[in-house]
Amino acid sequence: MKKHNFSAGPSILPQEVFEKASQAVLNFNNSGLSILEISHRSKDFIAVMEEAQALALELLGLTGKGYQALFLQGGASLEFLRIPYNLMKENGKAAYLDTGTWASGAIKQAKAFGETVVVASSKDDNYNFIPKGYEIPTDIDYFHCTSNNTIFGTQMKEFPKTDAPLVCDMSSDIFSKDIDYSQFSIIYAGAQKNMGPAGTTLVVIKEEILGKTGRNIPAMLDYSQHIAKESMYNTPPVFAVYTSMLTLQWLKNLGGVEAIEKMNETKANLLYKEIDRNPLFKGVAKAEDRSLMNVTFTLNNEEHQPIFDELWKAAGISGLNGHRSVGGYRASIYNAMPLESVQVLVDAMKELENKI
Ligand code: PMP
Numbered sequence: 001m002k003k004h005n006f007s008a009g010p011s012i013l014p015q016e017v018f019e020k021a022s023q024a025v026l027n028f029n030n031s032g033l034s035i036l037e038i039s040h041r042s043k044d045f046i047a048v049m050e051e052a053q054a055l056a057l058e059l060l061g062l063t064g065k066g067y068q069a070l071f072l073q074g075g076a077s078l079e080f081l082r083i084p085y086n087l088m089k090e091n092g093k094a095a096y097l098d099t100g101t102w103a104s105g106a107i108k109q110a111k112a113f114g115e116t117v118v119v120a121s122s123k124d125d126n127y128n129f130i131p132k133g134y135e136i137p138t139d140i141d142y143f144h145c146t147s148n149n150t151i152f153g154t155q156m157k158e159f160p161k162t163d164a165p166l167v168c169d170m171s172s173d174i175f176s177k178d179i180d181y182s183q184f185s186i187i188y189a190g191a192q193k194n195m196g197p198a199g200t201t202l203v204v205i206k207e208e209i210l211g212k213t214g215r216n217i218p219a220m221l222d223y224s225q226h227i228a229k230e231s232m233y234n235t236p237p238v239f240a241v242y243t244s245m246l247t248l249q250w251l252k253n254l255g256g257v258e259a260i261e262k263m264n265e266t267k268a269n270l271l272y273k274e275i276d277r278n279p280l281f282k283g284v285a286k287a288e289d290r291s292l293m294n295v296t297f298t299l300n301n302e303e304h305q306p307i308f309d310e311l312w313k314a315a316g317i318s319g320l321n322g323h324r325s326v327g328g329y330r331a332s333i334y335n336a337m338p339l340e341s342v343q344v345l346v347d348a349m350k351e352l353e354n355k356i
Contacts, residue, residue, distance in 0.1 A: 007319030055248035100149035148173035153296030196244030298328030
């Protein structure tokens with residue numbers, strides 16, 4: 001039986017994507033070849049790369065606005081380094097917002113590189129809220145934030161205004177809602193939540209911001225070189241890009257980010273409502289900063305844990321345990337998660353209440 005997969009990433013993808021990707025492993029485009037054995041320089045794969053790039057820009061509303069989409073490797077973690085390399089001038093400065101483990105990972109890489117100001121942090125409260133009302137220095141090369149904090153279950157609902165290029169790690173909420181993506185100069189996201197399997201990172205770049213640091217950038221770290229080579233500077237992760245393209249096609253057919261945002265809100269509301277109603281549970285993140293993607297919650301009484309764990313496991317739920325730094329539970333309800341699966345979780349929570 002297919003499980004209800006609440007994993008934080010790699011995570012659930014649409015069932016039709018699993019089916020089409022499986023078919024392509026056996027026989028890609030009726031070519032008599034597997035997607036796993038074709039050349040990345042073949043006509044068929046170049047068409048896949050081009051469609052994946054075009055769909056990414058289209059779904060973000062960035063077509064024809066001076067942006068390039070790249071499918072790179074090294075995870076979002078390598079972008080933590082590529083960003084300062086490409087944007088921070090010699091003796092320059094960057095500003096970061098510290099909203100979680102991944103944000104602080106990005107800060108660490110930037111600090112090793114040059115002057116890095118942390119404008120605000122919620123670390124002292126174990127990152128259970130998004131800092132607000134901070135000031136961004138004006139003499140910076142860029143400002144970096146993390147739109148959704150996968151581990152803690154918080155999400156930025158607004159982004160600061162700054163004249164500096166705005167850079168955002170959207171690994172865990174890209175393509176999940178309809179916002180003005182043109183406010184960002186760089187958006188990056190590991191594929192393994194809302195887009196595809198692990199193995200590729202989508203990087204969307206406003207081209208005009210590149211080439212201003214005066215630095216000699218090693219080729220694999222240089223966004224301009226990846227753009228010049230049409231995202232094929234080296235062999236791209238063919239299967240991850242293909243599967244990402246299938247997911248982006250699925251999202252487009254569904255009505256794009258506007259349509260999925262409504263569905264994501266419905267799913268998250270259903271679950272948060274139960275967390276707030278059910279006296280056995282409480283939410284981890286501050287209500288105003290709650291994420292639509294990763295719902296973190298705990299039991300009020302730890303003694304109930306073995307009974308609840310048995311209930312949700314028996315209901316066919318997988319991947320519900322919270323991250324070790326938060327504890328409790330985390331329900332990751334990405335784009336591909338059906339409402340019915342969220343209902344199964346809510347039913348298990350109600351069942352616990354009936355049993356106690
Ligand atoms: N940023 C965020 C918001 C994440 O959730 C993650 C991974 N879960 C990362 C960065 C790191 O991504 P990767 O493992 O692809 O390097």
